[in-house]
Amino acid sequence: MPYNIPEHLKGLNNNEVTLSRKKYGYNQIDNTDKNTWLELLINILKEPMLVLLFAISIIYLIVGDYGEALFMFLAIAAVAAISLYQDNRSRKALEALEKLNEPLSKVIRNAKIIEIPTHEITVGDLCIVEEGKMINADGEIMHSNDFSVNESSLTGESLSVFKSSESDDNKVYSGTLAVSGLAVIKVEKIGKETRLGKIGVSISEIKEETSPLQLQIGRFVKGMAIVGIIVFAMVCIISYYHTRSLLDSLLNGLTLAMSVLPEEIPVAFSTFMALGAWKLMREGIIVKRSSIVETLGSTTVICTDKTGTITENTMQLKHIYNFATDKVFDENDFSNSDLSTIIDYAMWSSEPVPFDPMEKTLHRLYEKSRKDDQRKDFQMIHEYPLEGKPPMMTHLFENTEKERIIAAKGAPEAILNVSTLSENEKNKVRDIIKNLGSQGFRILGVARSNFQGNNFPEKQQNFKFDFLGLVVFYDPPKKGIQEVFSHIYNAGIKVKVITGDNVDTTRSIALQAGIKQTSQAIEGKDIMEFSDEQLLQAAEEKVLFTRMFPDAKLAVVNALKKQGEVVAMLGDGVNDSPALKAAHIGVAMGSKGTEIAKAAAALVITNDDLDKLIVGIASGRRIYANIKKAVQYIISIHIPIILTVSLPLFLGWVFPQIFTPVHVIFLELVMGPTCSIVYENEPMERNTMLNKPRKMTDTFLNWKELSISIIQGLLITAGILFIYQFTVQNGGNEEKTRAMVFSTLIFANILLSLTNRSFHYSLFESFKNRNILFPIVSFVTLIMLAAILYINPISDFFHLTGLTIRELSLSGGIASLSVLWFEGYKLIKRLNKKTK
Structure with missing residues (x-):
């Protein structure tokens, strides 16, 4: 069995798995079905708009207007159905993301190592936990090798603890992280029975931090609700003064309250975020929190690793430097007998079952060059994991004859520092390292040591090492990476390379990848010596950060955040x-990527392609722009509805109740899908990725943008009130006036939804952004308007009459004037931008 795991650890067989599953269930803390259809429906029925509709329906029943009451109940069903559809889409999108976020776990079953979804772990399973992986069940260590675990999620203690089958504490717990080595754990508790389950901590229960955009939208909706309550009271009082009818007054007040309440906005926000995350998932980008989609579009700095992100991570072995002969061999001469010792020790210093590309290459080279493979004869007896500044690692092996191999490899500087070489010899090697590094090669130093007894030094640096030489890898930049960085720079986003590699190698690869301003670099040890002011300056000015370790990486990220940057950090x-x-x-x-990295990250790129991050940023910008368009559309169209309901009453016009709840709810049924479904589907505008990122501190709708929406609403109101007075002055009765006003508002709504597709490009330019939902919704709305106007039972129900072609043309013309002036405003804006 691989991983140097004892053969007696065979794990459960299929029958034992079935019996254990029946007895203990699945490895899940929360087994309940979250957000069932019934729960979704109950939550929807609590929405303010539906509460208002219920109140209006009851009033209609009390006054005996059963037709209106029936329509209101049908409206309740329609609003609930739309909300249920949107919520269900969001729920399914988030469930799909949750499934993808579930890690796989390695277990031994039927004497074979297999990978299974974590929720399928059962009591009695033998789980293999490696460095960088999360522990997903409580259990006892059966076998381990230099295994340490971080239990801060349970204990709050940040320092890792070494554990083994012989130690006093040989238990491990779900939710903790393996920091080094490897262990085989016999599962004793799963799901709710684990320590994590008993204290009630679950990822699904952790509340997401409210984003600035959510806070701003929440404040806006609350403000509108307060306005609605105030105006509702005013309308009730004025209406009662004129009519002395309490029910009629309540009906008028509730009609206005319906028109004021912007309940589409929070629905639109949650729909946009959930569906945005789902669409990114289809692109191979798993978003852990849906609200992060909004932040993506604001990214100002990308901090990227080099290996596997900029490069292919293929790690082709190009050269070997043998110190004994002072000669650099290329790949055609690796069979030379002079290299046997350095090849052997480079392999022994690697993991016995390698997962790193460099270590896999070294194992393959050993197989080719060695006639007698000794790997089965030697067992690892001690391991020093990769650590230090710069890092190195050391492995100790022993066979049955007590022959011992002590092999180390790591950053050349680290190996030189612990070697017995003289300073002159070290300088000679450093010159070779610099020459090779400038060509973009990844270089590792290799050394060996001798040690008698089992009282091993606490630190690997305390061994006395004989320097053997260098193994030199080439990891070429990914194909098309220059184009990726070109897109990043065009989007106004800065790039920082943060890597553990040396300066020369990093600079060479960065230049090949098309990264700008690579002349100056800074190392992690220097970062940690800086004052706060120096650190802020270095983080802002420098592009290459080399020989970086965790504290230094964290310091750079925090410094960039202090500068007001929105930082995307890539790591594995x-x-x-x-x-x-x-x-x-x-x-x-x-x-x-390791499980620890995935657990810490907010976003996972499934195929390690940096270009996917650009897709995510573009999606974030598209979603933010579309939310803005949807909210501005809602503000603009709500203003004429509010004023058309209230002004005739306040001003004492001849037909004070020009709109009843029936008309307002029809408009709501048109506006809701337009806002949250149609605008969500809107493609990204041209040149969006050529603009600078927005600032996170920017107000969602600044006063200029809000003013434009208010002016749009007021001008539509002016057009509608003009039609109202024009019809009345020309002898129109209440039904005719209502038909003219209602038709004008419907035409204006359609035109507004189309012109607001872009606040920069023309209406005709926007048609190039194909969104099939716009023509569908517009066509369906016009068909319904025709039915309301010309099918007698329906027109009687809506208390209006059919219009002539001339009247329809006048209605459409006024609607066009009240909306399409904005196209002229956009044209002037574009011309001014060109002249600057």
Whole structure:
């Protein structure tokens, strides 16, 4: 069995798994079905708009107007159905994301190592936990190798604890993280029975932090609700003064309250975020929190690792430097007998079952060059994990004859520092490292040591090492990476390369990848010596950050945040997790990323392709722009509805109740889908990714944008009130006036939804952004208007009459004038921008 796991650990067989599953269930803390259809429906029926509709329906029943009451109940069903459809789409999108977020776990079953979804772990399973992985059940350590675990999620203690089967505390717990080594754990408790389950901590129960946009939208909706309550009271009082009828007054007040309440806005926000996350999932980008979609569009700085992100992570071995002969061998000469010792020790210093591309290459080279493979004869007896500044690692092996191999590899500087070489010899090697590094090669130093007895030094740096030489890898930049960075720079986003590699290698690869301003670099050790002011300056000015370790990475990310930058941090290792968690957007690699990195990140790129982050940023910008358009549309169209309901009453006009609840609810049924479904489907505008990122501190709707929406609403109101007075002055009765006003508002609504597709480009330019939902919704609305006007039972129900072609043309013409002036405003704006 691989991983050097004892053969007696065979795990459960299929029958034992079935019996255990029946007895203990699945490894889930929350087994209940969240958000069932019934719960969704109950939540929807609590919405303020439906409460108002119920109140109006009851009033109609009391006064004996059963037709109106029936329509209101049908409206309740329609509003609930639309809300249920939107909520269900959001729920399914989030459930799909949750499934993708579930990690796989390695278990031994039937004497074979397999990967299973974490929720399928059962009591009695033997789980294999490696460095960087999350522990997903409580259990006892059966076998381990230099295994340490971070239990801060349970104990609050940040320092890792070494554990083994022989230690006093040989238990591990779900929700903790393996920091080093490997362990085989026999599962004793799962799901709710784990320590994590008993204290009631679940990822699904952790509340997302409210984003600035959510707060701003929440404040706006609350403000509108307060306005609605005030105006509702005014209308009730004035109406009662004129009519002395309490029920009629309540009906008028409730009609206005319906027109004021912008209940589409919070629905639109949640729909946009959930569906945005779902669409990104289809692109191979798993978003852990749907609200992060909004933040993506604001990214101002991308901090990226080099290996596997900018490069292919293929790690082709190009050269070997043998110190004994002072010669650099290329790949055609690796069979030379002079290299046997350095090849052997480079392999022994790697993991016995390698997962790193460099270590896989070294194992393959060993197989080719060694006639007698000794890997089965030697067992690892001690391991020093990759650590230090710069890092190195050391492995100790022993066979049955007590022959011992002590092999180390790591950053060349780290190996030189612990070697027995003289300073002159070290300088000679450093010159070779600099020459190779400037060509973009990744370089590791290799050394060996001797040690008698089992009282091993606490630190690997305390061994006396003989320097053997260098293994030199080439990891070429990914194909098309220059185009990716070109898109990033065009979007006004800065790039920082934060890597553990040396300066020369990093600079060479960065230049090949098309990264700008690479002349100056800074190392992690220097970062930690800076004052706060120096750190802020360095983080802002420098592009290449080399020989970085966790504290240094975290310091750079925090410094960039203090400068007001919105930071996306890309990482894949245990050492990246603090910076990933601290960044506004932590981005983990799906293929080669550790579970710790994925747990700390807010976003996971499944195929490790940096270009996917650009897709995410573009999606974030599109969603933010579309939410803005939807909200501005809602504000603009609510103003004429509010004023058309209230002004005739306040001003004592001849037909004070020009709109009843029936008309307002019809308009709501048109506006709701337009706002949250149609605008959500709107493609990204041209040149969106050529604009600078918006600032996170920017107000969602500044006064200029809000003023435009208010002016749009007021001008539509002016057109509608003009039609009202024009019809009355020309002898129109209440039904004719209502038909003219209602038709004008419907035409204006359609035109407004179309012209607000862009606040920069023309209406005709926007048609190039194909969105099939706009023509569908517009066509269906016009068909319904025709039915209301010309099918007698329906027109009688809506208390209006049919219009002639001339009257329809006048209605459409006034609607066009009251809306399409905005196209002229946009034209002037575009011309002014060109002249600047």
